[in-house]
Amino acid sequence: KKAPWKTYAWVANRDNPLSSSIGTLKISGNNLVLLGQSNNTVWSTNLTRGNARSQVIAELLPNGNFVIRHSNNKDSSGFLWQSFDFPTDTLLPEMKLGYDLKTRRNRFLTSWKGSDDPSSGNFVYKLDIRRGLPEFILINQFLNQRVETQRSGPWNGMEFSGIPEVQGLNYMVYNYTENSEEIAYSFYMTNQSIYSRLTVSELTLDRLTWIPPSRDWSLFWTLPTDVCDPLYLCGSYSYCDLITSPNCNCIRGFVPKNPQQWDLRDGTQGCVRTTQMSCGRDRFLRLNNMNLPDTKTATVDRTMDVKKCEERCLSDCNCTSFAIADVRNGGLGCVFWTGELVAIRKFAVGGQDLY
Incomplete structure (x- = not known):
């Protein structure tokens, strides 16, 4: 309402429009119903619960939430329906x-x-x-x-x-x-x-x-x-960095999987290890200011002491990387990855440490 022109934030019947400019919005029982020109139901809140003995009203709240509630109950926990849910x-x-x-x-x-x-x-x-x-x-x-x-x-x-x-x-x-x-x-x-x-x-x-x-x-x-925003621009075990040329970079200890393709500025095939993993004897490289890898293969322990993250990952031969789950107050919990690391990028500022 502060804007000099309309800003549309919500549309009830977006996929079922009125067939003409004539329509009726009304309360029917516990429901809000939009009727078309021939009195057909175009849209409804489709509620089945409610106390028929208490009057039902529809109200647009100051925060933009369009709600249906009983007239004697203004508490949000008692809303019968709200647009914020849709x-x-x-x-x-x-x-x-x-x-x-x-x-x-x-x-x-x-x-x-x-x-x-x-x-x-x-x-x-x-x-x-x-x-x-x-x-x-x-x-x-x-x-x-x-x-x-x-x-x-x-x-x-x-x-x-x-x-x-x-x-x-x-x-x-x-x-x-x-x-x-x-x-x-x-x-x-x-x-x-x-x-x-x-x-x-x-x-x-x-x-x-x-x-x-x-x-x-x-x-x-x-x-x-920017060019680093598209997912999977740089393949597994590589990351995108705006300030480097090419933008795709292999993580240290990895080399391009397809050198010719990499030289042609196509990093989608990613990188491979130069040496095999040695379970229990490997060490971790810290990468700063990173958007963490895709979490499809990730697990999280939100209560673990961060000092135990590396120890836990080293003890699991399938663990390829870890990061702190909650960076506040010195850190708490660990995120662990197994399998290939994909969809990583480096920020100039922000992001977090990835090991």
């Missing part, structure tokens, strides 16, 4: 993105099909909990294919290792919850005159911030930004 393409402050383990609902963002067409587009930003360590993945679903184009990296207690969020901002706080009830990310604003949103479009994931003096949305960051 995102479109935009994550607003106080909204949660991720998996509700109780309802089995994965709240994710889906791009618009076009600038004037809010129906579901090709790009989806969602939490993948099938990995050893959950990550948010930007997926291109064009022509029913599933191509991962970006990954957030795992949460390290302060940020996702592959997302350029700026820490230390006094007006924006990031939250990540992982427990028996949910695995979810959210953010909120401490300065109510500044607003922010996370939006997925066709091709990009954008953080936009509303700054009052300019009365406009400012692009805070966007992904992809």
Whole structure:
């Protein structure tokens, strides 16, 4: 409502539009229902529970959450339904993105099909909990294919290792919850005159911030930004670095798997070891400012003393790498990888140590 033009954050019936400009939005029993010109149901909240003896109301809250609740219960835990559980393409402050383990609902963002067409587009930003360590993945679903184009990296207690969020901002706080009830990310604003949103479009994931003096949305960051952002640009046991030429670099102790292809600036086949692993007698190289490898083959122990990480990895002949799980307060817990390390990049600043 602060913007001089409309900013669309949610569309109820994005994939089932009205056939004409005539429609009716009404409460029917415990449900909010959108009816078409011929009184057909176009969209509904489709609720089955509720107390029919208590009046049901629909309300748009100041934070942008459109809710259905009983008139005598304003507590969020008593909402019968809320739009925040069914995102479109935009994550607003106080909204949660991720998996509700109780309802089995994965709240994710889906791009618009076009600038004037809010129906579901090709790009989806969602939490993948099938990995050893959950990550948010930007997926291109064009022509029913599933191509991962970006990954957030795992949460390290302060940020996702592959997302350029700026820490230390006094007006924006990031939250990540992982427990028996949910695995979810959210953010909120401490300065109510500044607003922010996370939006997925066709091709990009954008953080936009509303700054009052300019009365406009400012692009805070966007992904992809540079040549190192595409996943798997550099193959296994190699990493992408913007300041080197070529951008793909073998980890020390590895050489290009296909030297000719590597010389032609194609690093997709990655690198191979120059010597075989010697289980129990190997040592680890520290790589600074890294976006951690893809976590498909990772496991995590969140309670382990970080001093034990190397010892634990050395004792497992299948362990190829490790990192600290939570970098706050000197570090706690360990992330372990087995198998090949893929989708690694080096940042000029940020990221974390990988061993």
